Amino acid sequence: MDPQLTSIIVPTEELGQIEECLVRLVEDTGSDYALLLDKSGQVICSKGDGDRQDITALGALIAGVFASSREVAKLLRERDFRASFQQGVRENIFIALIEEQWILCIIFNKGTHIGLVKVLTKKATDELASVLERVRQQHKARDEVLGSSFRTSMEDTIDLLFRD
Amino acid sequence: MALINVAAREIHCKIVYYGPGMCGKTTNLQYIHSQVPKDVKGDLLSIATETERTLFFDFLPLDLGKVRGFQTRFHLYTVPGQVLYERTRVAVLNGSDGVVFVADSNKNKMQENVNSLKELAQNVTRQNKKFAEFPIVIQYNKRDLPREVLASVQTMDHFLGVTKMNWPRVEAVATTGTGVFETLRAISRAVISKL
């Protein structure tokens, strides 16, 4: 099968490392929130104060914005467009790319200096890149993770929920 | 590619509705949003122009609940169909697991349908995916159009090369919901089969 079509599987151990990395990033920068997204916009992990209700929509929007600014970069023939910064009145957002697959996003207010965010984000992206590398390396069979009857159950659920 | 989070026991899949301008992509999502149970759907997020044309995307998260212990989420997106937004479509398509191609059944829209499908093939290939293996469902929308302008299914099959690609194909009237869930079921199954 086309390797690009197979799923990315994030195992328990690697998720633990991701969580640790995000918690440290939030603490060390004094940011409000750190998010790790898949390039498709799905939230892999989020850390920060309080539960955000809007996290799913936030993930979709940030990934969309980032993907379109990369298209802008391509039009400008800019090869290495790996981070972006959006400045608001209260909140700022810094976004960095990890190996074309994941997006790290930090939300911080004016109490935090952007320079610090940039430096520590660089450190975090290096760390996350090696986690991603391990995630990609592992060849655990999907059936092992999902169980062989998963697909049948999934089809039943689809038929049950998606009907007129 | 789908994302499987083993620790959180979650599975995410991204499905994109693609097609020429005004073919009814947004209408599909609006109908789905109006019909699925409350506990399944999130808010429908639409980034559109003042004239209701999609500018960036529509986004509808669906939570299918636990399947064999895994919380399963489908995220539905539409692209903006207007020719102008080619690059925006590339951005929205990024990381998708499957595509519903919505074709307009208006006879006068055949060339637009064909161009859009060609562009989709290019964009999928550019993302290093094999187009022939990529999960795709074709929807012939607006089957309620008056006979004078309605293209026959055979004509559309011929123009779009549907038969030789073996894609599932659904006739629909998105405004009334006919075929909308059949389409969603078909693409969901196609995506799941690749998990």
Ligand SMILES: Nc1nc2c(ncn2[C@@H]2O[C@H](COP(=O)(O)OP(=O)(O)OP(=O)(O)O)[C@@H](O)[C@H]2O)c(=O)[nH]1
């Ligand atoms: N007659 C008829 N009209 C439809 C049908 N589906 C959608 N429409 C109409 O077509 C127009 C465009 O629909 P949209 O869903 O906004 O189209 P879109 O594909 O999202 O368009 P863009 O966002 O510009 O790409 C609207 O006026 C819809 O009411 C259908 O099945 N039959």
Ligand SMILES: [Mg+2]
């Ligand atoms: Mg639209």
